[in-house]
Amino acid sequence: MELALQVNNITVQYGAFTALDGVDLNLPKHTTLGLVGESGSGKSTLARVIAGLVVPHEGEVILDSEPLKRKRSRQQYKKIQMIFQNPDAMLNPKLSIRQILSEALLFHRIVNRTQVAERCKELLARVHLDESALDKFPHEFSGGQRQRIAIARALSVEPSVLIADEPTSALDVSVQRSVLELFNSLKAELHLTMLFISHDLGVIHDISDTVAVMKQGKLVEINAKDQFFARPETAYSRELLSAVPRMPKLNTAGGLLEHEPRT
Ligand SMILES: Nc1ncnc2c1ncn2[C@@H]1O[C@H](COP(=O)(O)OP(=O)(O)OP(=O)(O)O)[C@@H](O)[C@H]1O
Numbered sequence: 532m533e534l535a536l537q538v539n540n541i542t543v544q545y546g547a548f549t550a551l552d553g554v555d556l557n558l559p560k561h562t563t564l565g566l567v568g569e570s571g572s573g574k575s576t577l578a579r580v581i582a583g584l585v586v587p588h589e590g591e592v593i594l595d596s597e598p599l600k601r602k603r604s605r606q607q608y609k610k611i612q613m614i615f616q617n618p619d620a621m622l623n624p625k626l627s628i629r630q631i632l633s634e635a636l637l638f639h640r641i642v643n644r645t646q647v648a649e650r651c652k653e654l655l656a657r658v659h660l661d662e663s664a665l666d667k668f669p670h671e672f673s674g675g676q677r678q679r680i681a682i683a684r685a686l687s688v689e690p691s692v693l694i695a696d697e698p699t700s701a702l703d704v705s706v707q708r709s710v711l712e713l714f715n716s717l718k719a720e721l722h723l724t725m726l727f728i729s730h731d732l733g734v735i736h737d738i739s740d741t742v743a744v745m746k747q748g749k750l751v752e753i754n755a756k757d758q759f760f761a762r763p764e765t766a767y768s769r770e771l772l773s774a775v776p777r778m779p780k781l782n783t784a785g786g787l788l789e790h791e792p793r794t
Pocket residue numbers: 545550568569570571572573574575576577730
């Protein structure tokens with residue numbers, strides 16, 4: 532399969548502490564990689580390196596066969612978009628939704644001024660929001676709606692790779708489900724290539740094609756989703772799976788025999 536992203540031997544240090552230790556990762560086009568691992572294992576640092584927000588001490592990121600320089604061009608930044616746990620990181624509170632989306636569309640020359648209004652409407656429809664939202668401001672929306680708007684903002688610039696870092700963790704459970712369903716429908720409609728970080732293995736099960744496990748700055752397992760849940764390779768992965776509450780029966784290898792429907 533053609534690769535959207537290659538991460539080669541990434542190392543990041545904060546003083547004497549090694550946050551990422553020689554991480555290698557391939558992300559095939561139009562697939563979703565779920566990244567799991569305990570708090571502090573380096574998931575967000577890896578996401579930030581890929582997005583160009585943290586410069587690694589060693590290693591390289593290759594996007595669409597092009598190695599990215601330490602200082603990325605505007606075009607290269609655009610191609611990897613990130614969605615955060617807190618959507619407010621993406622939404623300027625002083626701007627209306629129309630201004631937020633238009634600014635991104637025009638800055639990156641996705642459309643011209645005559646097309647921008649129509650594209651804003653299309654983007655909102657894509658995340659299942661009504662066009663009446665365009666002239667409102669971020670504080671007028673619920674957390675789940677703000678996350679939808681942040682998703683529309685990220686998709687507006689037509690990225691090659693979307694990184695979602697715990698995008699549902701700050702939301703109420705019922706809202707989490709609907710945002711996750713949105714990600715799944717966008718995956719099907721737009722053939723997205725995604726890196727999806729979550730500590731919730733139920734969410735990872737629902738969204739991922741492949742699962743990667745981080746522990747203390749290293750990737751310790753990368754496996755097809757079904758394989759990971761049924762027959763995890765490492766003791767650490769088995770530990771993560773067994774720590775999940777409300778989890779289905781485990782087989783003798785410590786894997787899942789079946790997955791209970793999530794409410
Ligand atoms: N700017 C920084 N300066 C110093 N240490 C940092 C910095 N950013 C992250 N770290 C440390 O690097 C380690 C990895 O952090 P990171 O946020 O990548 O982990 P994570 O797996 O995403 O955790 P969580 O699930 O809690 O978000 C942690 O020990 C964290 O304290």
